[in-house]
Amino acid sequence: MGRARIALAVVAAALVAAAVASGGSVVATPISSDPYTNSDSQHRTQVEPDSFGYGDTVVATFQTGRFNVGGGSSNIGWATTTNAGRTWTTGMLPGTTVNQGGPWSRISDPSVAYDPLHDVWMISTLAFGLAATPFGSPTGILVSRSTDGGLTWENPPVETFVGGFLDKNWITCDTWSLSPHYGDCYQEWDDFGSGGRIFMNTSSDGGLTWSAPVSPADVPSGLGGQPVVQPNGTVVVPYEGGAGIRSFRSTDGGSTWQASVAVASVSDHPVAGNLRTSPLPSAEVDADGKVYVVWQDCSFRSGCSSNDIAMSTSTDGATWTPKVRIPIDATTSGVDHFIPGIAVDRATSGNTARLALGYYYYPVAACNTSTCQLTVGFLSSTDGGATWTQPRKVAGPFKLAWIAQTDQGPMVGDYMSTSFAGGPLAFPIFAIAKLPTSGVFDERAASARFDVTIPQTAPTTPVRRDPVRYRGQARQRWFTSR
Numbered sequence: 001m002g003r004a005r006i007a008l009a010v011v012a013a014a015l016v017a018a019a020v021a022s023g024g025s026v027v028a029t030p031i032s033s034d035p036y037t038n039s040d041s042q043h044r045t046q047v048e049p050d051s052f053g054y055g056d057t058v059v060a061t062f063q064t065g066r067f068n069v070g071g072g073s074s075n076i077g078w079a080t081t082t083n084a085g086r087t088w089t090t091g092m093l094p095g096t097t098v099n100q101g102g103p104w105s106r107i108s109d110p111s112v113a114y115d116p117l118h119d120v121w122m123i124s125t126l127a128f129g130l131a132a133t134p135f136g137s138p139t140g141i142l143v144s145r146s147t148d149g150g151l152t153w154e155n156p157p158v159e160t161f162v163g164g165f166l167d168k169n170w171i172t173c174d175t176w177s178l179s180p181h182y183g184d185c186y187q188e189w190d191d192f193g194s195g196g197r198i199f200m201n202t203s204s205d206g207g208l209t210w211s212a213p214v215s216p217a218d219v220p221s222g223l224g225g226q227p228v229v230q231p232n233g234t235v236v237v238p239y240e241g242g243a244g245i246r247s248f249r250s251t252d253g254g255s256t257w258q259a260s261v262a263v264a265s266v267s268d269h270p271v272a273g274n275l276r277t278s279p280l281p282s283a284e285v286d287a288d289g290k291v292y293v294v295w296q297d298c299s300f301r302s303g304c305s306s307n308d309i310a311m312s313t314s315t316d317g318a319t320w321t322p323k324v325r326i327p328i329d330a331t332t333s334g335v336d337h338f339i340p341g342i343a344v345d346r347a348t349s350g351n352t353a354r355l356a357l358g359y360y361y362y363p364v365a366a367c368n369t370s371t372c373q374l375t376v377g378f379l380s381s382t383d384g385g386a387t388w389t390q391p392r393k394v395a396g397p398f399k400l401a402w403i404a405q406t407d408q409g410p411m412v413g414d415y416m417s418t419s420f421a422g423g424p425l426a427f428p429i430f431a432i433a434k435l436p437t438s439g440v441f442d443e444r445a446a447s448a449r450f451d452v453t454i455p456q457t458a459p460t461t462p463v464r465r466d467p468v469r470y471r472g473q474a475r476q477r478w479f480t481s482r
Helices: none
Strands: 008-011 046-054 057-066 073-081 087-092 104-115 120-130 139-146 159-163 166-173 185-191 197-203 235-241 244-250 261-265 282-285 291-297 308-314 336-344 355-362 374-381 392-398 417-421 425-437 440-447
Touching: 046 104, 046 425, 046 440, 057 104, 057 120, 057 417, 057 425, 057 440, 073 120, 073 440, 120 166, 120 185, 139 166, 139 185, 159 185, 159 197, 185 235, 235 282, 235 291, 244 291, 261 308, 282 336, 291 336, 308 336, 336 425, 355 417, 355 425, 374 425, 392 425
Parallel strands: 046 417, 104 166, 336 417
Antiparallel strands: 008 087, 046 057, 057 073, 073 087, 073 104, 104 120, 120 139, 139 159, 166 185, 185 197, 235 244, 244 261, 282 291, 291 308, 336 355, 355 374, 374 392, 417 425, 425 440
16 A cells, blocks of 8 residues: 655644643644645645544644635645644645545545554545546545554545545544443444435444444434544434534444434524634543533524534433533624634543633624634633633634635635643644735644643633523535535
8 A cells, every 4th residue: 555654844842832821832833734736726725624632642634725616625634743742744645636646536524533442543534526527426435544653644445435425524433442342433424415314334443444334213414423432332423403413322333323312403603704614513522421512603692693612511422411602702792703623631521521622713703804803712621611711812813815715605624623632732723824925825734732731810711501692593504515
């Protein structure tokens, strides 16, 4: 099998010098860059990151060279730190698109997982169009593997599934050594050609082979499912479906999937400037198996004037707590918050669980394409989400004209990611941008490092049962999200 590695170590000195009273560096450090020059996509752009942390390692992945019309990118990039953010090594996945020795014309929706039983890192991707053909059918779900800690990547061995119009794949593995399904890995996706029907499949050999896809018992339709695994082996999959967030689960290692249940209703404020967003969930799990899920939601703002980040939790994936508003600022602030990425330190639980949340925001929600100030924010909790630190600006502001343009609006990604590594260190992964030069973008994947245990000078803010002030349905974007 072929392997690809760009011997570029990004020295993150600014991240190392992070132990300050604010709890971490607020210097956004680029961890990769778009190397491609093909004329049919936008360069230099990197969008839509995912990441996973285990031990001192974080592996991040992201679209590179985003297309304007029809979705997808030139290829998928990756960046890995094996020393808790001191340095990063970056490269592009081999054997995927025509831009990197593969058969596919475009690729999208990267998601990363780690299987500690087989010591394999995996990146699941969605490839579509063959060779130089236009975008569209067929669509293939690929799994690229790394057996050396995320520093080099093999060609994807086979397509794990090929269909007509697949979307929003996600991957996770059972990392709990006492679980009856330790080392099993799970993928989720939806098929727009079947009305957004959700499918799952499973691997027990480190991602080399995958089972035939199956749907949950009620054959739900939806978008953006994020499977997480509890320590007892139960797999819980929150997703955006209908008028809110729903979830389903498997208690037998993915052989069968139970009918979906409601998590919460969602009301979604359309983000100004036509920025591409949707209330897709971001989910994680703690050491006791509590599942945390967050999404953007305007329910707590009078007239749905802007979005907060809402959260619900579950200990079994079947019953969920009423949604609450993460108290980033007052409901009268006029700030719009969106595209959240939550992390949970899997060595912690209960009222000492460490949570970290990265997100994008506009300081002024009522802006337009020319005036919107896209910014990256971060806050954390060390008591299971009962109280939260004061928010910190991580990067920005950026003009919308500085980021990749798509047929659904300017884009930093349908999701972002945050991961823990090196103990209490949280790493949000996001896109940053500068003013384009001679028509060439400068939008790159970046990170910052925060020690969430370092006290801040400002007091934490408790979560309250804020009243719901607006009830409406979330927008549905099932058909346009890759």
